[in-house]
Structure formats: C-alpha cells, structure tokens
Amino acid sequence: MSTEEKSLEVAVKFGELEAKFSGSADEVISAFLKFLTQIYPNYKLVSRLTLTVDFEGLLKALEKVLAITPEGLVIKVPKEQIGERESILLHLLKANVGFRLGRLLKDSISIAEILTLTGGKPGSVAARLSEMVDSGGVDRIGRGEYRITTYGIENFREKDLPRIRGIAEGA
Numbered sequence: 001m002s003t004e005e006k007s008l009e010v011a012v013k014f015g016e017l018e019a020k021f022s023g024s025a026d027e028v029i030s031a032f033l034k035f036l037t038q039i040y041p042n043y044k045l046v047s048r049l050t051l052t053v054d055f056e057g058l059l060k061a062l063e064k065v066l067a068i069t070p071e072g073l074v075i076k077v078p079k080e081q082i083g084e085r086e087s088i089l090l091h092l093l094k095a096n097v098g099f100r101l102g103r104l105l106k107d108s109i110s111i112a113e114i115l116t117l118t119g120g121k122p123g124s125v126a127a128r129l130s131e132m133v134d135s136g137g138v139d140r141i142g143r144g145e146y147r148i149t150t151y152g153i154e155n156f157r158e159k160d161l162p163r164i165r166g167i168a169e170g171a
Helices: 025-049 055-061 084-100 111-118 122-135 150-159 161-170
Strands: 008-014 017-023 066-069 072-075 138-141 145-148
Touching (some): 055 150, 072 084, 084 111, 084 150, 122 145, 145 150, 150 161
C-alpha cells in the first residue's frame, strides 16, 4: 500500500438537494455527517412548507369542468352559473393547463381577453383581478397580463372547484 492516503469521493442526493464530498475518509465522513445534521431537519421543514401542484390530480379534478378539443381547451360550465371571480380564475387556470399541456403558447391572459371570455364589466373585472393579485392567487405580468399562481391553483381547487364541479355535473 502506498504511503499516500487515498482520496474518497462521495456524491449525495436527498430529494432535490445534492452535495459532493472529497478528501480523506475521515474528512468525507465528517462533512457528510455535518451535511445530514444541518440540512435534514431544515429539509423536512421546508418540504412541508413547499406548495406544489399535483398536475395529474388537478386534471382529474377538472374532468367535468374543462374539455380538450382539437380547437383548444373549453370550459364546460356556463359562465352565467358561476360568479365573476370564479369565472376569471377558471379562465386563468385554463390558460395554465393549456400551456402545461403544450396547447397554448403562454400561461397568461390579457385583461381584454378576460373581459371577452367572462363578459364582465371593465371596472368590476379590474377590481376582482386587483383583489386576486393582493391575495397572492394571481400574478400581474407585464402590462395587462395575468396568470394564476401555484397558491391560486391550490386555493381554487380547495374552495371553488367543488362547487363548480357540482354545477358541471348537474348540467
């Protein structure tokens, strides 16, 4: 065996966290243990606080509400049967889903499109959008463009979608 100490290299992947350690066996073991004691408790906490959208579950939940046609995505619930806020959110969600499925070029909608799609009055739609931006459910991007946020999707899914699904299933 050589008098030179062999170098050890270890790569660790834990969820989305990655670290590489190299050096003597003692140095690597020490660094690895430090990594675990410092990162693991924080990782567990952060992972519980991280909000993500279960896209497959969302699509299943939207089954009676949205339809994918050769012409694009269609909302199957009559706009007269849902409120203005829900209609705006549903159209923003439709844009998000359409973009994620590769059916639309962007995940946002202009205020002019929202007005056309919902049939709402400019002042009223602007007020609803402002409220949604303030609550974190919608992002304003650029001038007059809006998109639903991850928080907005989950909030809509929990609070509004059950009622809208009921309307869709009864129609």
